Amino acid sequence: MAYPITFFTISTDVVLFSIRNERLEVLLVKRQGEIWKLPGGSLAVNEDLDASALRHLHEQAGLRGVYLEQLYTFGQPDRTPKNRIISVAYYALVPLQQLCLCGSSTDEKPCWFTMDNTLPASPDHSEIIAMAHRRLAAKLSYSTIALQFMPKRFTLSALQSVYEIILGETLDKRNFRKRVLSMGCIETTGEFSREGNHRPARLYRVKNPGKVEFIK
Amino acid sequence: MAYPITFFTISTDVVLFSIRNERLEVLLVKRQGEIWKLPGGSLAVNEDLDASALRHLHEQAGLRGVYLEQLYTFGQPDRTPKNRIISVAYYALVPLQQLCLCGSSTDEKPCWFTMDNTLPASPDHSEIIAMAHRRLAAKLSYSTIALQFMPKRFTLSALQSVYEIILGETLDKRNFRKRVLSMGCIETTGEFSREGNHRPARLYRVKNPGKVEFIK
DNA sequence: GCAAAAGTGTTCGAGATACACCCATGA
DNA sequence: TCATGGGTGTATCTCGAACACTTTTGC
DSSP states (O other), X not given: OOSOOOOBEEEEEEEEXXXXXXXXXXXXXXXXXXXXXXXXXEOOTTOOHHHHHHHHHHHHHOOOSOEEEEEEEEOOTTSSSSSOEEEEEEEEEOOSSOOOOTTOOSSOEEEEEESSTTOOOOHHHHHHHHHHHHHHHHHHHHBSGGGGGSOSSBOHHHHHHHHHHHHTSOOOHHHHXXXXXXXXXXXXXXXXXXXXXSOOOEEEEESSTTOOOBOO | OOSOOOOBEEEEEEEEEEEETTEEEEEEEEOTTSOOBOSEXXXXXXXXXXXXXXXXXXXXXXXXXXXXXXXXXXOOTTSSSSSOEEEEEEEXXXXXXXXXXXXXXXXXXXXXEESSTXXXXXXXXXXXXXXXXXXXXXXXXXXXXXGGGSOSSBOHHHHHHHHHHHHTSOXXXXXXXXXXXXXXXXXXXXXXXXXXXXXXXXXXXXXXXXXXXXXX
């Protein structure tokens, strides 16, 4: 072998998205005296990459069973200030309700931030977040990934709102309903929402909750 | 830190595609006494991931200036027989002509194989190749990536042939030309091909050779 | 009865699809 | 003159885009 084998530190980092307060938000964590960063950390011996991302998400934000997908691997030698770290980045989506950040088993403090230019993350993590945002927006148009943001039962208006928030534009109600129902991925529950002074809304559920399908 | 920091071996591996003999082919290399594998190998100290992939491609297949894109990072602990290796996989495309496999500076023997179920690669590399193939086929429909297979000047029939080979279906000549010309990514050179006993074909060139654009 | 969101169909235009014949050349 | 691939236009269809009013409820 012409080159010596060298060894590297690997971390898995997760851009966790949710919809809160009519905005797309991302979760950052902070340890005492440190800056805000993405949930994530070292890959362990004999640990699968996906498992590592899920473990850090659980340890640092108390979350389980989230939808997770690999994003990209970042490895520029100078991307982190001190030692070189290869980061296998993921992005994940959680429904609007499932936001109990209670279960953090370490001293990390998790907190949600609105996706805009004021995110207090370091440059290397900002780069990851930006790519995750682009990927998410792109994937809306050719998959059913948006359903991962929905709770067990939801109204079509709520689903439309999710699309509008991520795409940053308003959609036509009738066209949206036609399109989303023709996908065949959601079904009526028979129940109604009944809140506010207006007509109750039909509640829908996802047919295959964990599954993201390609469409069109 | 609750978990000790551990160190890993990282390799970059490249699925290099080209069109040869009216087929989609992939390059594998073999060292004396070993099995066929993807070009690639250890990441070096202070070496960028992309640079590592390009370096191995140059060392093992004598190629430079190819179109390269990160595919996925594979890290299951048991994916390689002996020691665990994290593989950052890439895929790359080279034009039909640029196939001088002369410049290999190591003792690897590069060879082209038709993309089918008889590829002599190990299971872990076969998994990478399969994913690269899916990605390539998907990307045909929403980008100009196919142009990376074309030489400096080419006929529309040759380009259509590339699409047909990757998609595995025949296309209508008139509709294909309308679509590909309306993209605005290629232009006529004014020259003609003049080979075979038939009418000479107009030669085209790519407007922005290195650039893969999204379409539609 | 009024405010507020739910729910519902039709028309129109653009872009994709299907399809067949003449052209230029070499042998 | 024949074989071979190069080159071209139109009719049709499908899918997405635009668009407004009625319904049900709480107050």
